[in-house]
Amino acid sequence: MTDDDLADALDTFITEARELLQDFEEGLLGLEDEPSAQDSVNALFRTMHTLKGSAGLFGLHHLVAFTHVVETVLDSVREGELAVSAELVSxxxxxxxxxxSMVEGVAAGRLDATTSETVDGDRLLAALQPFLTLSSPLAPVLAEPEVDTLRTWRLTLRFGPDSLRNGMDPLSFLRYLATMGVLERVTTLTDALPDAEQMDPETCYLGFVIDFVSGAAKADIEDVFDFVREDSQISIVPADGQADDYVKVIEGLPDQDRLGxxxxxSGAVTDLEIARALQIQQERNRTGDSLPPLGEILIETQTVPKPVVDAALGKQRKTADSRSQETQTIRVYANRLDxxxxxxxxLVIAQSSVGIHRPDxxxxxxxxxxxxxxxxxxxxxxxxxxxxPIGTTLRRFERVVRDVCVDLDKDVDLVITGGEAEMDKALVERIGDPLLHLVRNALDHGVExxxxxxxxxKPIRGKLRLNAFHDAGSIVIEVADDGRGLNRxxxxxxxxxxxxxxxxxxxxDHEVYDLIFEPGFSTVETVSNLSGRGVGMDVVRRNIAELRGTIEVLTTAGAGTTFRIRLPLTLAIIDGFLVGVGPSAFIVPLDRVTECVELPPNAAERDCMYLRGEVLPFIRLRTIFDIAGTxxxxxNVVVIEQSGQRAGLVVDTLLGQFQTVIKPLGVLFSEARCISGSTILGNGEVALILDVGPLVAENVSREQVLV
Known part of the structure; x- marks a missing residue:
């Protein structure tokens, strides 16, 4: 298997593991409601079994060890030896x-557990110990497989002068090495020997160069010299001709971001040697020299041959390139592709038909x-x-509701409807955080x-409802509780x-309730672990606005509150209404347009007009964007509506409905207000897409509305 094939296979494993873990969480929450559902138990067992098997194919031993224990517990449940309980689910x-977390670590290039992951894993395994039957003891963490390939090492040993005084006989180390492999050649280094009359019988002057053949890992060979490491010079490198073996091993490894x-x-260096090289690197940095690359230090100290370092550097660069080119994947229904x-x-046939006809x-x-x-x-x-479908995102909150209710000591049922409603995958991924804030606030402040x-x-058990549905080219998501409602x-x-x-x-009422989205605003007297600091609701509105969406609050005192989020179905193309002001063109999202009327002659110098008995404030695009000309x-007036507030855009010409392909403005215009993007017209000119929310909020004053 080539490196590219291995990387593709690992990406597939990560994608499937994420989906399996989502199913695992949903299955556990469902099992708590129906403890006797054998199909759910079998599905949970298969999930962990599949994860364990797949992780083993890639040598992810930390994943294999942990999932094996979880699988063992689920096997006990499957066999009827262990009953489902709230404690087991918890x-x-x-x-x-x-x-x-470990899967995401693999996605980031970490193929071994970090120290914190090991500690967390041990803690969780200890919590599972009471649920393990006598016939299924807790499995120990699997160790790395032993290295059984014979390799030739070149050991250069210069023992410290006080080795003999400290009771360390250099020959005893050679004898111990002989129990681990074959000492093919031993050359004694005598260059440090003084003249006979200057020799001290208790001082060690000798060193050795040893060609050592063994199946032991380098770290095991290094451990032999633990007691003399501090005052001795010890080098363990592959013998001549053996470096190619390590180059091949490195080329076959999964992608890694770090050289060490x-x-x-690969087995070419040990953790101790890397730590020593990093220490040298930091010492040189403190002395004012430029920070030398780690690879140069390893070569300079003869820790590892240059060809091995070069191979690792090449693998590191390849990893960086693949990371930069990494793209997200999405599963697509085959019938849609068909x-x-x-x-x-x-289309090709129709285009050919056009080609055989002249325009006349x-x-x-x-x-x-x-x-x-x-x-x-x-x-x-x-x-x-x-x-x-948005249902996958909504179902994730089953776990959130369960955990928060345990913390708050409340009983709340989560009802999810409309999960089959579909929206752009990019939107689904970015709406999760705003929904999380709303759900937690509803549980903490809403439900009594x-x-x-x-x-x-009221019923002792509260109710939280997540609902999604399509409406007029948008998707609407509602977070509704049956709690106390907002206190105006x-x-x-x-x-x-x-x-x-x-x-x-x-x-x-709309303006009052909109105040809860102001930064730092909170009416809570005491701060909880969940909320009350006034942080979050402003982030909710900002994140939704970045998605070209709006949020509306509907509340009844004593009956509950509903937060209604309206989002476009996609971030790529929208239906727009094209208008002109002088030489400039603008796009108004069509779902915000209610009607178009002619500007009354007597309203030319005013900021509002009467439309069927209602005061309609004006937003003059010519003035806002400083467009020259008379x-x-x-x-004309394009009547728009935003969160229940209506306003009129005064424009020169109405150019009609326009299918708008949204183009981002770029970093230079990232702070531009009232503009959400741009598009290219059929004549090659650029039209700006208006962001109706900020446009209305910033340019319609209360005085205009009350005139």
């Missing part, structure tokens, strides 16, 4: 987290229309490849303690107290 859930890790895993391929075939011939317009129809279908079909619910005549007066009072709102200001005699 012990197994963090084990899944630990395996997930590659050399240690449909896309069929559409592309139809009969049938040309029909053929051209068919091409445009197929292009539209190809677009929709291609976008569907990135669409995934048991005693309070009982006094109010308390929120407004806290805002006045902090100087965020002037006393006596008249505010709508407005035309007839202008």
């Amino acid at each position: 012990a197994l859930l963090p084990c899944g987290d630990h395996v997930s 890790d590659l050399l240690v895993r 449909k896309l391929i069929d559409l592309v075939g139809e 011939e009969e049938g040309y317009d029909e053929a051209q229309g068919e091409v445009m129809r197929l292009v539209e279908e190809v677009r929709h079909s291609a976008l569907s490849l990135r669409m995934v 303690p048991r005693a309070d619910r009982e006094r109010q005549g 007066d308390r929120i407004l009072g806290k805002a006045v107290e902090r100087g965020m709102v002037q006393p006596g200001t008249v505010m709508s 407005p035309p005699r007839r202008q």
Whole structure:
């Protein structure tokens, strides 16, 4: 198997392991509700068994050892020797987290357990000990396989002058080496011997160069000299002609980011030698010299031959290149790919039909229309490849709700609906953190303690509902609880107290509830481990705004609160409405447009107009973007709506609906407000895409609304 094949296989293992661990967590939570579900127990056992087997193929011994113990516990459950209980589920859930952490470590290039992972693993295994039956004792952590390949080592030994005085006979070390392998050649180094009259019989002047053939690992050979290491010079390197073996081993290793890790895993150096080289590196850095590369130090100290270091450096560079080129993978339904391929075939045929007609011939317009129809279908079909059900993301909160309820001593049922609704995979991955904040806040601040619910005549068990559905080209996600609801007066009072709102200001319910998203805002008197510091809700709104979404609060005192998030289905293409202001063009997201009207003549110099008895404030794009030129005699108003607030965009021309391919603005314009991206028009010009949320929030004053 080539290096590329091995890397691809490891990537596949990581992807499948992540999915298996997600299934493992969901299965455990389901098993707690239905302890007698044998199918669930079998599925959990198979998950750990599969993980253990796959990890063993890649030599991931720390994963094999840990999953073996978890598998043993689940086998006891499967055989009926161990009953399912809340305590067992509580012990197994963090084990899944630990395996997930180790898998992510493998994804980052760490093929061995870190010290912290080892400590965490030992703690979790100790927690599993009570659930292991006498017939299934706790399996010890598997050791690395012994090295059984014979290699020739060149040992250069210069014992310290006080070795004999300290009771260390150099020949005893040679005799011990002979029990581990064959001393093919021993050359005595006598260059340090003084003249006979100057010799001290208690001083060691001798050294040795030994060609040693053994199947022992380098670290085992190094351990022989533990007692004389500090005052002796000891070098253990592959003999001439043996370096090629280590080069081949390094080339066959999985990708690693660090040079030291590659050399240690190949067996060419030991952890102690790497530590010594790093110490030399730091000492030279402290003396003011430039920091020398680790590889140069290893070669300079004759710890490892140069060809071996060069091979490791080449592997390290290859790892860095593959990391930079790493792409995410997504599973696609085969029928969607088949449909896309069929559409592309139809498009090719339709394009050929257009080519055989002249523009003035009969049938040309029909053929051209068919091409445009197929292009539209190809677009929709291609976008569907990135669409995934949101249910997987929502089901992850079953674990969150369980753990938080244990911490808060509350009983809350999680109800998930609409999990089949699909959205862009990029959105699914980025909406998780905002939803986590909302779920934790709902459990902490929304749902009341048991005693309070009982006094109010509510069911002791609270309810938290996660719902998702499609609506007008968007996806809506709701986080709803049946708790105490938001206290309008308390929120407004806290805002006045902090100087965020002037006393006596008249505010709508929407504006008051929107205050909870301000940075640092909190009405909680005591801070808990979960929330109450005023950190999180502002992050929720900011993260959702970055996804071109909005969040709305619906609440009823004593009945509960619903947070409604509205997001586009995809971040790649949107339906837009194209407008013109002077020579500039702008795109307004079509789902924010409610209607278009002509600007009344008497509103030319005002900031609002009356539209069917309602005051509609204006946002003049010409003024905001400082566009030169004189407005035309007839202008238009595009009525937009954002979180229940309506406003009118004053523009020169209405250019109609436009399929908009979103292009990012780049780092230079990352701080630009009211603009979410750009697109390229058919004539090659650039049109800016308006970010309606900040545009309305920053440019519509309360005075305009109340005129």
